[in-house]
Amino acid sequence: xxxxxxxxxxxxxxxxxxxxxxxxxxxxxxxxxxxxxxxxxxxxxxxxxxxxxxxxxxxxxxxxxxxxxxxxxxxxxxxxxxxxxxxxxxxxxxxxxxxxxxxxxxxxxxxxxxxxxxxxxxxxxxxxxxxxxxxxxxxxxxxxxxxxxxxxxxxxxxxxxxxxxxxxxxxxxxxxxxxxxxxxxxxxxxxxxxxxxxxxxxxxxxxxxxxxxxxxxxxxxxxxxxxxxxxxxxxxxxxxxxxxxxxxxxxxxxxxxxxxxxx
Numbered sequence: 001x002x003x004x005x006x007x008x009x010x011x012x013x014x015x016x017x018x019x020x021x022x023x024x025x026x027x028x029x030x031x032x033x034x035x036x037x038x039x040x041x042x043x044x045x046x047x048x049x050x051x052x053x054x055x056x057x058x059x060x061x062x063x064x065x066x067x068x069x070x071x072x073x074x075x076x077x078x079x080x081x082x083x084x085x086x087x088x089x090x091x092x093x094x095x096x097x098x099x100x101x102x103x104x105x106x107x108x109x110x111x112x113x114x115x116x117x118x119x120x121x122x123x124x125x126x127x128x129x130x131x132x133x134x135x136x137x138x139x140x141x142x143x144x145x146x147x148x149x150x151x152x153x154x155x156x157x158x159x160x161x162x163x164x165x166x167x168x169x170x171x172x173x174x175x176x177x178x179x180x181x182x183x184x185x186x187x188x189x190x191x192x193x194x195x196x197x198x199x200x201x202x203x204x205x206x207x208x209x210x211x212x213x214x215x216x217x218x219x220x221x222x223x224x225x226x227x228x229x230x231x232x233x234x235x236x237x238x239x240x241x242x243x244x245x246x247x248x249x250x251x252x253x254x255x256x257x258x259x260x261x262x263x
Contacts, residue, residue, distance in 0.1 A: 001029060003080040004093075004105055006069045008033035010061050016101070026194065027110040027217060033103055042095040045077040046132070081107070083128075089117035092135040110217060111187055113138040115166035119156055130156070137164050191217070191234055196243060199257045207231060207251055 008020040013035030021032040035056065044050035055061040064070045085092050091112045096104040111117055116138040120131065130151065133143035137157060142148070142164065151157040158167045194217075195210050202209075210231050218227045235255060238244040246253045 001107065003070075003076045003084075004029075004031045004107060006064060007031075007076065007105075008103075010064050010070050011035060011038060011056055011103070013056060013101075027108060027190075029107045029109065031105040031107070034101060035103065036097070036101065037103065042077070042097070045075075046082055048075065048078050048128070051075070078128075086120060086131050086135075089120045091116070091138065092132070094139075110190060113166055115168050119166055123156075134166055138166055188234065188237075192238055195234060195238065196257070199244065199255065204254050204256050206254060207235065210235065210255075 005020070005022065008031050012018075012020055012033045016034040018034040021030075023030040023032070038056045039052045039054050040050045061070065070076055082092050085108070090110070091108040093108070094106045096106065098104075116134055119134055120126065126134075129147065133147045133151060134156065136143045137151075142162060148157065148161070148164065156167055157164050159165050191214055194213060195205075198205055198210065198213055207228075211228060214227075214231060218230055235244065235246075239246065242258055244255050245258050246255050248254055
């Protein structure tokens with residue numbers, strides 16, 4: 001997040017007299033700054049084929065390098081943001097240059113496709129180009145045909161164009177399975193935090209409220225019944241942690257923050 005924010009500050013076109021915007025959404029952060037990519041394209045830096053030759057504001061950039069706020073060689077986009085997300089088995093960031101004179105970066109904080117995350121866990125030696133291709137596929141887009149053929153040959157993708165998907169049948173070693181479970185636990189913590197934020201805002205909620213809150217965020221691999229059970233398990237977890245209490249039983253129960261956690 002810091003790398004994304006520092007990039008916005010360093011590359012902002014200050015002649016436009018606009019602000020750098022950081023917008024927080026459920027499961028996502030969006031960064032916006034005025035200006036275009038000053039030297040090269042996003043893909044150049046994501047693939048590591050280019051280092052910046054010049055900066056829009058050289059004095060500011062040099063000051064930020066001195067303060068160690070940005071990378072001196074211009075590798076922060078790939079090494080910090082993109083590979084940082086990959087190391088967490090999360091979707092890679094996305095640049096949006098559709099609005100003229102502006103750069104938008106979206107940084108996801110939740111899992112999108114379990115098969116993508118599992119592929120990164122069980123194939124730690126994947127070339128960077130393959131990681132980029134798998135991320136492209138999980139987002140419903142198509143990478144280069146040559147890459148698709150290679151990924152298919154190695155059993156990493158399934159389906160027919162244009163409906164490709166990351167293969168579900170990926171063997172997992174014991175140690176990486178444990179790591180995968182830990183990251184799924186992190187995802188559960190994220191869901192719990194969303195539910196706590198809901199209660200802080202609206203003071204109370206029923207299970208159907210939380211099911212609507214998490215709709216579209218739980219894995220598509222779960223059936224509707226499993227998703228409902230997941231929400232119930234998350235509520236029970238929060239109750240065991242002493243963060244919420246309930247009045248009533250079954251589906252009509254009303255959930256509230258405990259006095260301690262509501263402060």
